[in-house]
Amino acid sequence: MLKTLTKTLLCVSLLATFPAMAAPDGDMAPSDKQLAELYWQGQESLKKSDWSGALERFRRLETSLRRTEPASADAAIYWQAYALLQAKRSTEAKATLEKLKRDYPDSRWSKEAESLMRQTQGRPNVASESSGNDDDLAEIAITGLMQAPPERALPILRKVLQGSHSIEVKKRALFVLSQLDEDAALAELGNVATTSNDAELRAEAIRMLGISGEDTAIERLRTIYAASKSSEEKRGIIQAWMIADKPDLVMQAARSETDEVLRKAAIQALGAMDASKELRQLFDSEKSLENRKSILQALGVAGDTRSLVGIAASNESEDIRIEAIEALGIADDDDSGENLVRIYQAASSPKIREAALQGMLISDDSDSMLKLYKQASSKEEKQALLRMLTLTGSDATLDLIEAELDKAGKQP
Template sequence: MKTKFLLPATLFASLLSVPVTLTALEPATLEPLPHAGDIYAPDDQNSPYAEGTRAINEGRWSDAGSIFSKIASQRGDRADAALYWKAYAENKEGQSARALETCADLGRSYSKSRWITECDALRIEIRGASGNPVQPQSTPDDDLKMLALNALMQQDEGRAMPILQQILQKPGPDKLKEKALFVLANSNTPEAQNAIAQIARGQSNPQLQVRAIRMYAAIKGKQSTSMLSDVYQHSSDEAVKRAILQSYLVSGSPDKLMEAARGEQNPNLVKAAIQSLGAMGAISDLSTLYRDKKDTQARTAILNALVAAGPKGSEMLNTIATTEQDPELRRRAIRNLGVTGGKAAAPSLVAAYQSSSDVESKRAALDGLFISGDATDLVSLARSEKNPELKQAIVSKLSIMHSKEATDYMMEILNK
């Protein structure tokens, strides 16, 4: 039988309890830590339970089993937790049968313990690894049902898929459907991926379409762009289109983002495509768009996207700051240059200040110098500025800059 990747039961259960993100699809390697309420307090670091916890976290399974066995035998407040961690250590040590016996002991001795659920998850993991997975129908708890389904998918997908399809197609809680989708996403088989692709296309379960789009893009990478592009072209749902634009960013597909930025009629989606291009550092594409787009809203989005592009956007911002005829766009380019260029942008910002004829453009240059932390040039401009309003604006910025140059200039003003 072909072996497939299986998430550890305890970790898989924790992923089922939080919203599914793209990072949740990455392989997990960390061991589960104790519940927050059971991590030993600072004044309890030398207790037997704390020592057992350290043994678990350090992978000393034999030591952990012995320590927690002793704690459990004392029947104290943490005896039920100790039995679970004893079973966990036994399973890690390869003693799965003994781990199942320990879990059974937990159920008999502490029938109302919350650690029974943890042992149920461990039991599902052990049964799945042994080739005898727990049947999902026999498990009433939704999270455990998903754990059982995940295990069954690894051993006998032909039996698991109809159950997953039934959960996805029949009326039921959205959270349960999302968890079923997550189980599908952890399978690399064509049948599972086709099922996710159908949902991503909106052919079934439209309420899960956005989540399926993100999962499909994470699984297929650049191979997802052709299908997602087709969905984008035929959809009128803004949320669906936005999810696809985000998927283009994840898969590294600037060409698809350019298509959307050029052809999309919805200004919100045009802005989203432009922002994603900025996050990718696609300066050449943004430059082309800035030249081709004539509306102020799109051009403003491009100027902001150049900030997201980081230092790579500085050169283009500098060019726009010196050539743009629209005063609002020019001022935004000047201000954003201070964000992206840092102190390296100081000469351009000083030049913009000195060459600007309007007060607002000068203020934009001052904002850029302030954002970049350039007290030296601000002091120089303050000394030479004749306009009282602008001089006050410069001094106001210097008064909250914690630098020697700014402090010295404040003292210079006070001593006059």
């Protein structure tokens, strides 16, 4: 049960929805594994309110995507604008949004960008002192109710939720409700999750039910999931089950959900939960190639090197074996580098060898690639390894580049 304040705050930080616009259902990380990793690092920075860290990652991502996947760079630009706006750098955010509109007039992010643009125009340079202070005081007062007897705190919190307070104040009230060890508090959370007219508040209540970890809360989430017609709401419930450490429920969604977006969300959640056993079972029964690839990526997130090595050496199709090999780079444990080197050296096809190099690149294992470079016997192999090494930017790689250039410069 996640009852300690520290762990609760950690879960809220990792899984809170962004206060601007959520990513559309079709939003996907870049197809290149290294760029995908950079994308998710940026998303993690956003969830931690590390605006400068997110901005730096999405700027790097835009630069790389404009070279390799130019049609996908609009996402990186949008999230830069989002981070700038959250950092209260409205002028820069507006300029970034104008660049998005200019460079990608038909972007799938156009609707979300328009919403952000309205915020840049509506956000004053000097915050409203009275409104901000009122909210600050209200949040402090609500947090203080965590120390009050539940029978006193609950009516006050219910009054806040039914009143005209801001969404942020009401979210704080939901958080405090999740900390009250009372069935009535959980019932109130359930009521907000099912009856509130505010979708953002319903989503927050769903998260808080997951944070409570109580059996009655989890059962309420199951009921909401079964009745819901909203893909976004169901995705929030899957995340709540992840917070509550309920791999059986997430597994059920991954098996039975007809919405492919939700199935993928459930598979990714299993990876974040280190649910290797469930993922292996799912892999064996899954028929969809794309879903099987998603499961392999989730096994990488779960760090299940043993399963990935076994699949890479199995009689599976080459596409599946390649995905398993690249997922070893995501796993990035102590044995991943050695396993990828062995796979590279024993590879019977150029695609398998390329996948092993991609795995090393994903895990930023330039040492293994340098070792292979020094052992390479053909010019073609050295060229392939050097191309991959240049993407790492390590000091050892730069030394190698300098040495090769010096050698080439001495030739007649």
